[in-house]
Amino acid sequence: MREVAIIGVGMTKFGKFLDKTIKELTRDACWMAVKDANINPREIGIAYFANSFGGRLWGQDSVRGQVALREIGIGGIPIINVENACAGGSTAFFEAWMAVGSGLFDVALAIGAEKLFCGETARSLDALSRVSDVEMEGQMGFNMPAIYAMRMRKHMAAFGTTRRQMALVSVKNHKNGCLNPYAQYQQEVTVEEVLNSRMIVDPITLLMAAPLGDGAAASVICSKEMAHKYTNRLVIVAASVVTSAEIKDIRVSDSANGVEKAAKSAYEMSGIGPGDIDVAEVHDAMAPAEILHYENLGFCREGEGGILVEQGETEIQGRIPVNTSGGLAAKGHPVAATGLAQIAEIVWQLRGEAGKRQVNRPQVGLIENGGGNVGGETAAVSIQILKK
Amino acid sequence: MREVAIIGVGMTKFGKFLDKTIKELTRDACWMAVKDANINPREIGIAYFANSFGGRLWGQDSVRGQVALREIGIGGIPIINVENACAGGSTAFFEAWMAVGSGLFDVALAIGAEKLFCGETARSLDALSRVSDVEMEGQMGFNMPAIYAMRMRKHMAAFGTTRRQMALVSVKNHKNGCLNPYAQYQQEVTVEEVLNSRMIVDPITLLMAAPLGDGAAASVICSKEMAHKYTNRLVIVAASVVTSAEIKDIRVSDSANGVEKAAKSAYEMSGIGPGDIDVAEVHDAMAPAEILHYENLGFCREGEGGILVEQGETEIQGRIPVNTSGGLAAKGHPVAATGLAQIAEIVWQLRGEAGKRQVNRPQVGLIENGGGNVGGETAAVSIQILKK
Numbered sequence: 001m002r003e004v005a006i007i008g009v010g011m012t013k014f015g016k017f018l019d020k021t022i023k024e025l026t027r028d029a030c031w032m033a034v035k036d037a038n039i040n041p042r043e044i045g046i047a048y049f050a051n052s053f054g055g056r057l058w059g060q061d062s063v064r065g066q067v068a069l070r071e072i073g074i075g076g077i078p079i080i081n082v083e084n085a086c087a088g089g090s091t092a093f094f095e096a097w098m099a100v101g102s103g104l105f106d107v108a109l110a111i112g113a114e115k116l117f118c119g120e121t122a123r124s125l126d127a128l129s130r131v132s133d134v135e136m137e138g139q140m141g142f143n144m145p146a147i148y149a150m151r152m153r154k155h156m157a158a159f160g161t162t163r164r165q166m167a168l169v170s171v172k173n174h175k176n177g178c179l180n181p182y183a184q185y186q187q188e189v190t191v192e193e194v195l196n197s198r199m200i201v202d203p204i205t206l207l208m209a210a211p212l213g214d215g216a217a218a219s220v221i222c223s224k225e226m227a228h229k230y231t232n233r234l235v236i237v238a239a240s241v242v243t244s245a246e247i248k249d250i251r252v253s254d255s256a257n258g259v260e261k262a263a264k265s266a267y268e269m270s271g272i273g274p275g276d277i278d279v280a281e282v283h284d285a286m287a288p289a290e291i292l293h294y295e296n297l298g299f300c301r302e303g304e305g306g307i308l309v310e311q312g313e314t315e316i317q318g319r320i321p322v323n324t325s326g327g328l329a330a331k332g333h334p335v336a337a338t339g340l341a342q343i344a345e346i347v348w349q350l351r352g353e354a355g356k357r358q359v360n361r362p363q364v365g366l367i368e369n370g371g372g373n374v375g376g377e378t379a380a381v382s383i384q385i386l387k388k
Numbered sequence: 389m390r391e392v393a394i395i396g397v398g399m400t401k402f403g404k405f406l407d408k409t410i411k412e413l414t415r416d417a418c419w420m421a422v423k424d425a426n427i428n429p430r431e432i433g434i435a436y437f438a439n440s441f442g443g444r445l446w447g448q449d450s451v452r453g454q455v456a457l458r459e460i461g462i463g464g465i466p467i468i469n470v471e472n473a474c475a476g477g478s479t480a481f482f483e484a485w486m487a488v489g490s491g492l493f494d495v496a497l498a499i500g501a502e503k504l505f506c507g508e509t510a511r512s513l514d515a516l517s518r519v520s521d522v523e524m525e526g527q528m529g530f531n532m533p534a535i536y537a538m539r540m541r542k543h544m545a546a547f548g549t550t551r552r553q554m555a556l557v558s559v560k561n562h563k564n565g566c567l568n569p570y571a572q573y574q575q576e577v578t579v580e581e582v583l584n585s586r587m588i589v590d591p592i593t594l595l596m597a598a599p600l601g602d603g604a605a606a607s608v609i610c611s612k613e614m615a616h617k618y619t620n621r622l623v624i625v626a627a628s629v630v631t632s633a634e635i636k637d638i639r640v641s642d643s644a645n646g647v648e649k650a651a652k653s654a655y656e657m658s659g660i661g662p663g664d665i666d667v668a669e670v671h672d673a674m675a676p677a678e679i680l681h682y683e684n685l686g687f688c689r690e691g692e693g694g695i696l697v698e699q700g701e702t703e704i705q706g707r708i709p710v711n712t713s714g715g716l717a718a719k720g721h722p723v724a725a726t727g728l729a730q731i732a733e734i735v736w737q738l739r740g741e742a743g744k745r746q747v748n749r750p751q752v753g754l755i756e757n758g759g760g761n762v763g764g765e766t767a768a769v770s771i772q773i774l775k776k
Contacts, residue, residue: 001490052450055443061518061761062440062473062723066632069520070762076634079766080479083469091468095483102389102490104580241521242678247463261464317640335450373453374458378467388401 001101003096005227006235006384008037009344010219014184014332016117017214022051022058025387026068026113029337031061033109037220038230044106046078046094049194049312050088050112050336053127057118064331068113087371088112089217089339090242090380096221097240097382106226112341113216114334126290128335131372145209147373148286155292156203156260158303163203165306166288167194170208170329172315174286179316179357182341184332199386207245208287213332220345230317233351235387238270238364240382258379259296259368266366266381267298274298277383279349280322281342283370287329290322290372293368297381316357324349324357339369339380350386389489393615394623394772396425396608397732401721402572404505405602410446411437414456414501417604417725421497423723425608426618433493434466437484438476438500438724441515445506456501466603468509473519474673476500476760477605477727478630478660478768485628487768494614500729501604504723512600517722519760533597534676535761537589543680544591546691553589553694554676555582558596558717560703561675563712567745570721570729572601596675596740601720607735621739621774626658626752629652630768647756654754654769655686662686665771666750669730669739670712671758674715678702678710681756685769704745712737712745727757727768740773748776 010032014026026049034041049065060067084091088111096108116124132138155161171191177183181352189207197207227234240289243265245258267273274297282297284290292303300308300322306362308314325331325345346365348354363386371378401411405549414437422429437453448455453467472479477500484496504512520526520564535674543549559579574635577595585595615622624737633646655661662685670685672678677692687708696702702710713719713733716726734753751774759766 001492055518056449059518059522061444061515061764062476063521063762064520066470066760066762066766067521067524070635073635075632075762077632078482078630079472079632080483080630081471083450083452083471084467088450094466095468098486098490098492101492102486103488104389104489127449130443130447131451133451134447136455155414242466242468244463244465244467247458247461358707372454374451374454374463378451378454 002103003113003224004097004100004237005222005224006219006237006343006347007222007227008232009347010031010036011182011217011344012215012339013182014334018117018119020214021224022113022115023068023071025214025216026111027072027073029218030072030111033218033220037218039107041074043107044074044077044109045107046099047074047109048080048082048092050082050092051114052083052085052088052335053114056127057115057123057244062238081339084378085372086335087339087369087378087380088336090369091181093219093339093343094240094380096204097237100221100223106223107146108221109218110221110340111216111218112336114321114336115214116212116213116334133374134201144373145201145204145286148289149204151168152288152294154205161291161306163195164356165291165310166203166208167191168309169290170287173284173323173327174326174330176316176357177330180326180331183326183330185330203290204286208329210285210333213334215334215337217337217344219340219343235347235350236385236387238272238383238385239266241265242378242380259293259370260375262379262381263297266383270383272364272383275363277320277366278364279324279346279359280366281325281345284320284323284327284329284366285333286329297368316359321359324354324359342367342369346384350384390491391612392485392488392625393610393612394625394735395610395615395618397735398424398731399570399605399732400603400721401570402603406507408500408602410503411456411459413602413604414499415460417606418460418499418688421606421608425612425751427495427608429462431495432462432465432497433495434487435462436468436470436480437499438469438470438480439502440473440476440723441502444515445503446513447681461621472766473760474723475727475757475766475768476724478757481607481727481731482628482630482768485625488609488611494611496609497606498609498728499604499606500727501726502724503602504600504722505602509617521762525761532761533589533592533634533674537592539680540591540676549570549679549694550578551583553679553698554591554596556697557678558582558675560697561672561711561715562718564704564712565746568714571714571718571752572599587765592674592676596717598673598716601722603722603725604673605725605732607728607731617715623735623738624773624775626660626771626773627654628770629653630766632766634685646765647681647758650767650769653687658771660752660771663753664752665708666732666752667712667747668754669713669733670710671755672711672715672717673721685756704747709747712742712747713753730755734772738772743774
C-alpha cells in the first residue's frame with residue numbers, strides 16, 4: 001500500500017429536506033469536495049457510493065451511485081455501491097483508500113448520501129429497523145436504542161456512571177453543534193432539559209438520541225505523491241480500518257468491542273497512540289455511547305469515560321476534544337453520510353478551517369464510526385495526520 | 389498490486405427454491421468454496437457480499453452480508469456489502485482481488501447471493517425494474533429486455549444479423565446447460581422452438597431470455613505466494629476490470645460499449661489478447677446479446693458475431709467456446725450470483741474439472757459480466773490463467 005491523502009471534502013447541511021432528492025444532496029456534497037480538491041472531475045478514477053435506505057425510501061436499488069452521479073456527469077468509471085448501515089460512509093472511505101493505496105487508481109471519490117425523511121415517519125423507522133437481522137434481533141425488538149440502553153445500564157452498574165454524565169455528552173455536543181453551520185441542531189440544551197426530555201429506553205432520553213436526517217458528504221482521495229499537485233495542505237490517511245466484533249465473544253450488552261479491536265489495528269497500522277490524538281469524531285448515535293467510545297479508543301481507562309466528560313476534557317478547549325462538529329446527536333445522522341461527514345470535520349480541523357469550533361492547532365485526528373448490530377457490529381476507525 | 393490467485397470456488401444449483409433462504413444459499417456456496425480452497429475459514433481476512441434485491445424481496449437492508457455470514461460463523465472481519473445490479477458478483481470479486489492485491493489482506497471471500505422467487509412474480513419483476521434509474525429509464529419503460537431488443541434490431545439493420553443466428557445462441561447455451569448439474573434449465577431446445585416461443589420484445593422471444601432464479605456463488609481469493617500453501621492447481625487473476633460506458637457517448641440502442649472498454653483494459657492489464665482466450669463466460673441475459681459480446685470482446689470482427697455462432701465456433705468443441713456452463717439463458721441468472729458463478733465455471737474449466745462440458749485443455753479464460761443501465765452500464769471483465 002502506498003501512502004494516501006485526502007485532498008478534498010464536502011458535505012451538505014444535515015437536516016430535514018423534504019424538497020431535496022438524494023441526487024441533489026449527492027451533487028452538492030460532491031461538487032464541494034471536488035472544488036475543495038481543486039481537481040478536474042474527469043481525473044476521478046473510481047467512485048464508491050454508500051447509501052442504506054434508498055431501496056426502501058427512494059425506490060432505487062442496485063445502481064444508486066450510477067443514478068446519483070450521472071446527474072453531475074460522473075460516469076465512464078467504476079462506480080461501486082456499498083452498504084454497511086451507519087458505517088456505510090466509512091466503508092466507502094476505506095474502499096476508496098484501498099483502491100488508491102493499491103496503486104490501481106490515483107484519484108477516488110467516496111460519497112455517502114441518505115434521505116431518512118420521506119414524508120412518513122413510520123416508513124423511516126421501519127427502514128432503520130433493518131440494520132439488524134430482521135429475522136433475529138429484529139423479531140426480538142433489539143433495535144439500536146435498546147442495545148445502547150443495555151450497554152449504558154451495564155456501564156452504570158459496573159462503574160457507577162451517572163445519568164448526569166450521560167446528559168453532559170449531549171450538552172457538550174449540542175453546544176458544539178451551535179458552532180457548526182452544517183449541523184441539524186444549532187441550539188444549546190441544559191443537563192436538566194436532557195434528563196427531563198421524553199424517556200426513549202431507560203437511561204436514554206430523547207435529547208440524547210441522534211435525529212432522523214437527510215444529507216450527503218464526500219471525500220476526494222489521492223495518492224500522496226500526486227496530492228502535492230493539488231494542495232499544500234495535505235491530510236495523510238495514517239490508518240483506515242473496518243472490522244467487526246468476534247461473534248463468539250459478543251453479548252449485545254457489551255460495549256462495542258469491535259471499536260476496541262478496530263482502534264487497536266488503527267494504532268498499530270499508524271504507529272500512533274491514543275495520547276497522540278488531538279481531535280476525534282466518534283459515533284454518538286445515542287450520546288451516552290460516546291462515554292464507551294472514550295474507553296474503547298483509549299482516551300481514558302475503562303470505567304472512567306463518565307469522569308472524562310464531566311471534567312470537560314473532551315470539550316473544544318479540553319485535552320482531547322471529541323465531536324467538535326456536534327457529533328451525531330446534534331450535527332445529525334443521515335446514516336451512510338455520517339462517516340464521511342466525520343472525515344470532513346477532521347480535515348477541516350487539521351487544516352485550521354473549522355471556524356468558531358476550531359481546536360488549537362491539531363496535528364492528528366481520529367474517526368470512529370459504527371454500523372449495524374448482527375452479533376458483532378461493524379467498527380470503522382481511521383487516523384488522519386496533517387502534513388505541511 | 390501483487391499477484392492474486394483464485395484457490396476455491398463454489399456455487400449452488402440455480403433454480404426456483406421457495407423453501408431455501410438467502411442464508412442457506414450463502415452457506416452452501418461459501419462452504420463449497422472454502423472446502424475447495426482447503427483453507428480454515430478463520431483465515432479469511434475480508435468478505436465482500438453482493439446482493440441486489442434483498443431489501444425489496446427479503447426485507448433485509450444495510451447488513452445483508454453480516455446477517456448471511458454469521459449463520460456460518462464468519463464474523464470478526466470486515467464484511468463489505470456491495471450492490472451493482474447484474475454485475476454485483478463481479479464487483480465483489482473485483483474488490484476482493486484489490487483487497488488481496490493491495491497487500492492489506494492475504495485471503496478474501498467474495499460471495500454473490502440472490503433470491504428472485506418470492507412467491508409473487510409481480511414483486512420479483514418490480515424488483516428487477518430497479519436496475520435502471522427508476523425516475524428516468526424506469527418511467528420510460530426502458531427495462532432491460534427492451535434495451536437488448538433495440539440493440540439487436542440495430543445490429544440486424546446494420547449487419548444483417550438474422551433471427552436464426554440469435555436463436556442459435558439460445559440453442560447452444562441450452563445444450564451446454566444439459567451438461568451442467570448446476571444449471572437451472574437442463575433441457576435442449578431447437579431453433580424452431582426458440583423462434584416460435586412467445587415474443588417478449590421483438591426480436592427477443594421467451595426462450596432467449598434468462599429465467600428468474602435463486603442461487604449463490606463464491607470465490608476464495610489469495611495472494612499468489614500464499615496460494616501455493618493450499619493448492620497446486622493455481623488459477624491466477626491476470627486482470628480484473630470494472631467500468632462503465634462514458635455517459636456522453638451513449639445511446640441505449642448502442643451495443644454495450646462499456647464491454648469493449650472493459651475488455652480493452654483487461655487485455656492491456658494482462659498482456660493477453662482475444663486470440664489467446666481458450667474459454668469464456670459472457671453475459672447473455674438475453675441470449676442474442678452474446679453476439680454483441682463476441683464483437684466487443686474481439687472474438688470476431690464487428691458485425692460478424694452472428695456468423696461466429698452459426699459456424700459453431702463458440703460450441704464446446706469450437707475455436708472459442710463461450711458459455712459452456714449454459715450461460716445466463718440456461719444456467720440461470722440470480723442477479724448478484726452470476727458473476728461469481730461465471731468465475732466458478734472458468735476455474736473448473738481451467739482445472740479440467742468441468743465434466744461432460746470440459747473444453748480441451750484450456751489455459752486462459754475470460755469472464756464478461758454486465759450490470760444495470762443508467763446511461764452507461766457497468767461492464768466487468770476478468771481474465772484467468774492456469775498456472776501449474
